[in-house]
Amino acid sequence: MWLERARPLLAAASLVLAGTAWAQSAKLPADAVDGFHAALKRKDTGAALSHLDRGLVVFEFGTMDPTVEAYALSHLPNDIDMAAISDWKLQARRLGGSGNERWVLSTYRVTGKLPNGKEIDQVTLETAIVRRVGDSLRIVHLHWSSDKSDFQSWAQTQQPRPAP
Secondary structure (H helix, E strand, O other), X not given: OHHXXXXXXXXXXXXXXXXOOOOOOEOOHHHHHHHHHHHHHOOOHHHHHHOEEEEEEEEEOOEEEOOHHHXXXXXXXXXXXXXXXXXEEEEEEEEEEEOOEEEEEEEEEEEEEOOOOOEEEEEEEEEEEEEEEOXXXXXXXXXXXXXXXXXXXXXXXXXXXXXX
16 A cells, blocks of 8 residues: 555656666667566556656547656556556557658457456557657657557546646
8 A cells, every 4th residue: 555655756866866877878769669568567666757858748549748757656656557457469560751750550369367357458559759869769759549448447537646
């Protein structure tokens, strides 16, 4: 129980400690995306954050995190939990862009079981924009959507709401 409450603080601390010492060095745009997903699956907050640019903006199932810090404190803990209980099988991918800005469009078949016992079987669409930072690529934008409206509703209920 205390770990549930401490998770956002631990994520923020990881972000602060990571600072400019981002450990991961993706050389290809898809490496940044795949490395991020692998870190989520391993429940490795620091590694997940290491694939994200300081200017990150996330659009996730109708909500937005305007900064990497906001993402670390709101969606990231739930994304780690979801990755742990689901399998994301890549179905299709397109890449493009030029110069220091690239995009990765991915379609995944996501399967698993929610904590309430409901089966997960859906298609999730992901847009990732990556930017070259030094010798590596970092994700500057993520946008996820699903073909299942009931999953989108469930995902939105998992998001912390700002205090009035």
